[in-house]
Amino acid sequence: MKHEFDWLIHYIANGVICEECGEMEEGFLPYACNAHTHGMGKYGHPDFQVVLRYPLEKVGYILNTLGKRVRGGERFHKGEYVAGIFEDCPVRLDEFEESGRKVLRVVIPDKKGSFPESKECDPRYRVQLLKTEELNKRRE
Numbered sequence: 001m002k003h004e005f006d007w008l009i010h011y012i013a014n015g016v017i018c019e020e021c022g023e024m025e026e027g028f029l030p031y032a033c034n035a036h037t038h039g040m041g042k043y044g045h046p047d048f049q050v051v052l053r054y055p056l057e058k059v060g061y062i063l064n065t066l067g068k069r070v071r072g073g074e075r076f077h078k079g080e081y082v083a084g085i086f087e088d089c090p091v092r093l094d095e096f097e098e099s100g101r102k103v104l105r106v107v108i109p110d111k112k113g114s115f116p117e118s119k120e121c122d123p124r125y126r127v128q129l130l131k132t133e134e135l136n137k138r139r140e
């Protein structure tokens with residue numbers, strides 16, 4: 001993905017050709033993907049991850065907005081709720097592993113504002129509670 005930022009976004013999802021192996025990805029659970037940044041380390045900050053399968057434009061908006069805020073001097077921590085990504089609700093940053101490193105996963109609440117550990121939460125959003133390797137059946 002080309003942009004003016006000095007970080008990269010990897011978007012690994014069903015139907016997307018993997019940049020590394022050249023094969024079509026198809027092992028993800030429904031509603032899951034593995035999108036993440038590389039390059040936040042130059043700001044002394046963990047990278048970010050989104051695992052809810054939104055379109056690339058929306059995932060890019062979320063990850064780049066956070067990246068720009070880090071570049072602007074903000075620092076985020078696990079467990080923190082972050083306003084300003086979506087107009088109507090905050091997101092939460094949880095720590096997960098991705099490719100052997102710790103990342104801050106952007107956990108997105110459902111349309112009613114319920115987070116995935118809540119009983120009321122839309123079940124599709126629950127994939128966000130899974131470890132990165134559990135999101136993709138082929139990689140288990």
Ligand SMILES: [Zn+2]
Nearest residue numbers: 010036037038
């Ligand atoms: Zn990557």
